Amino acid sequence: MSAPTTTVSHHEQAGESSIWVSLPWILAAIGLIGCVIGYTSNPKQLGYSYLTAFMFFLSIGLGSLFLVLIHHIFDAGWGVPIRRYLENVACLLPYMGLLFIPLGFWAENLYPWMTADPHTDHALSVKSAMFNKKSFFIVSAIVFAIWGLLSHKLRYWSVRQDETGGSDCTHAMRRWAAPGIYLFAFSLTAGAIFWMKSLQHQWFSTMYGVYYFAGSVWITLATTYGAALILKKTNQVPMLQRLQFYHLGTLLLAFTIFYSYIHFSQYFIIWNAAMPEETFWYVLREKGTWVYVCWALILGHFVVPFLTLLRIDVKLKWAVMVPVICWVWMIHYVDMQFNIMPLYHPNGISPSLSDLSAMLFIGGTLAVIFLRNFRAHSPFPLKDPRMGEAIKH
Amino acid sequence: MSVSAEQTFSTTTPKELERKPLVLNQRSLGWISDKICSITEGPAPKWWWYAFIPSIMVMTLCFTMIGYLISTGVGVWGLNQPVAWGWAIVNFVFWIGIGHAGTLISAILFLLRQKWRTSINRAAEAMTIFAVMCAGIFPMIHVGRIWYAWWLFPIPNANSIWPQFRSPLLWDVFAVSTYFTVSLLFWYMGLIPDLATIRDRLRLQAVGLTEPLGRFINKAKQYVYGFFSLGWTGSNRHWSNYEKAYLLLAGLSTPLVLSVHSIVSFDFAVSQVPGWHTTIFPPYFVAGAIFSGFGMVLTLLIPLRTLCGLEDVITTRHIELMCKVTLATGSIVGYAYGMEFFIAWYGGNPYELYAFKNRAFGPYWWSYWIMVSCNVISPQLFWSKWCRTTPWFVFIVSIFVNIGMWFERFVIVITSLHRDYLPSSWGYYSPSWVDVLTFVGTFGLFMTLFLLFIRFLPLCAISEIKGVTPQADPHHPLGGAKGGQH
DSSP, X not given: OOOSEEEEEEEEEOSTTOHHHHHHHHHHHHHHHHHHHHHHHOHHHHHHHHHHHHHHHHHHHHHHHHHHHHHHHTTOSTTXXXXXXXXXXXXXXXXXXXXXXXXXXXXXXXXXXXXXXXXXXXXXXXXXXXXXXXXXXXXXXXXXXXXXXXXXHHHHHHHHHHHXXXXXXXXXXXXXXXXXXXXXXXXXXXXXXXXTGGXXXXXXXXXXXXXXXXXXXXXXXXXHHHHHHHHHHTTSSTTOOHHHHHHHHHXXXXXXXXXXXXXXXXXXXXXXXXOHHHHHXXXXXXXXXXXXXXXXXXXIIIIXXXXXXXXXXXXXXXXXHHHHHHHHHHXXXXXXXXXXXXXXXXTSOOOOHXXXXXXXXXXXXXXXXHHHHHHHSOSSOSSOTTHHHHHOO | OEEEEEEEEEOOOOGGGOOOOSSOTTBOHHHHHHHHHTTTSSSOOHHXXXXXXXXXXXXXXXXXXXXHHHHHOGGGSOOOSSOOSOHHHHHXXXXXXXXXXXXXXXXXXXXXXXXXXXXXXHHHHHHHHHHHHHHHHHHHHHTSSGGGGGGGSOOOOTTOOOOOTTSHHHHHHHHHHHHHHHHHHHHHHHHHHHHHHHHHHHHHHHTTOOSHHHHHHHHHHHHHHHHHTTTOOOOHHHHHHHHHHHHHHHHHXXXXXXXXXXXXXXXXXXXXXXXXXXXXXXXXXXXXXXXXXXXXXXXHHHHHHHHTTOTTTSOHHHHHHHHHHHHHHHHHHXXXXXXXXXXXXXXXXXXXXXXXXXXXXXXXXXXXXXXXXXXXXXXXXXXXXXXXXXXXXXXXXXXXXXXXXXXXXXXXXXXXXXXXXXXXXXXOOOOOHHHHHHHXXXXXXXXXXXXXXXXXXXXXXXXXXHHTSGGGOTTSTTTTTTSXXX
């Protein structure tokens, strides 16, 4: 039987001079300056760059929320030490609502359907009940409200359990997670359709919500692995063990396969039926240098991580996993570019300074908020009933 | 800068959150062997005969109908224009779907280190094999001139006619046959240590036999079980090779589980038929197959655990976990139904939208709402712990799942075909009595094979269950030889 309590030594971040505190501020400031320059030189490019960065970081927030929801629904034990980190990342989602405001202002320039005439556009007129400015902003507000409610309620009960240790907190988290998973599925799909798919409103695919979900969980697992590594190395969450790293690595492999399966299926069904109202989306992405991006996705999103992660032992080798994490970040960004940028750069991929600026600004800002939240509570759940199970292996 | 701190965290688990063991009542390793092997030893119980004889009769009905079909032609079915794919394809997809849970439980749950699979994997794998056999009948007899069915295989014939490799129906031939072969191998692989257990028990039982007939039967059984246990002695080397082979087969089976139903979904999705051509079909079909497979596992194992006295091995925890998978996959299927309808509207294609409106409110509206009620609404009952842990209630819901998943395939096939682009060719499809009896007959075939499996092979994986008992864990208070009662 496990001992009732265990005492661990761990390091707490302290002092305003810590690199972890100042670096995000610096990055956000550099990013902001870059965005201002980008806005004065080419506001439309900045708009698309900002949307790409926004959808990139949104993936990580949504993926984290999903992992927390699933943890509670399936009554998992192994993920307890890393759950507080995930809860804090998920709690960035309502702040992303604030970062969405610039997109709201630029929306007319980003989404062609906002300025198109429904009377002359069949694809728009059939869904005009949904594709109008009012619906766009109302749905956007609703999805951020859902994410804010779920992420904060789950963290609230988790933090409260640190004090009481009661099983009622576990039950409360489960009660939130149960309807939460449905709300999550609905809101993620709505966000992916409104903010990304609607860039080409004529196109449709029932798979698209699943496609964005698969990529989101993929990058979240890689990010979580990296974060776990930092938390372990800095001794902030010392109870992280081989079990957690192994499961995160295995899930990363599983989602490498799942994403590839989803994207291949979508492409294959559209290619095989060869209906012009569907194929145009991929035809645009096979023009110019975008075709190389297609190949980069095939190799980078599937072949390379699949072959790398296939071996059992590599999931515990930092020398392999750290480059894999960097690779996943890069490829997921390429995937977001593949979805968004062909509309603005139809002849091929065209990296710009605005891309980097938007990434630094949004990433830096979110990192500042994350660190503040993360330092406000224990870096791991103190009295979760499943902690003993998570560390006994 | 960082400072060092000490933090105390709790590692206690409140009573109400403690996980129940996978084998109840501290059953010993010997008890597990005795209990599971006893089903194959001694005279068959009465309930087995009560189930077996009707199953044989129903199976005979199936083959009689097939004989009638072959001798007369596919006109004996209710097919018409435009519904050229009728119940045969519906039944094919239904049975293939049921065939999914076995290899899923065996392969994917094994790779994910889910120990609870051990009590149910053997029966689920057997179910897979028998379900795929039932499924394979339908496309074969659907070709009309069954004596040309071998043309499906890429064998050059006298007329130099080669199969149409661009057709997903041909992909099915390869996907299903590969899946069947690997599932059979995987099932057999797992059986080897248990077959050797039965062989060794027969040797012990032979000592007490005096009648010549009894000794002959015992000897014959020893020979058969010994032959199929491939000289298994349980040595360290045998176990080492076995574990490696099992892991490799699990790795190979996993993509097959996903590929088979994805390819079945391509039968529909790669076409341009409204209601069929939708990109979410592959994962939706896979989720639906897992859903229906778990439904059938529950239908079979809930009565069996009582009839065979295996409540301590197939526990309510196992039932509860299977209910959770059923709930998860049922909800995914519900998401897919919703997305199909939504995108039919969103896409602006009037034919697509009509096909979906027609599903819900057309002549076959009843089938659509049966499908939604059984597949989306009924599994939601499993949010309640009482519903998940009350076997008779789970059994009823599992029947609804089976019914709902058959209707899902009915909705996809029939409602998409019966009204095509030409209103002048619209028709209403009704099955003939041959359609109905053939389908009913396949249940006889399935049950006959399953009952024979129960009678002659271990229903649960003896060696694997022993590995997940508390006694098998040397660190457990009951670990090693310290606890347990015979």
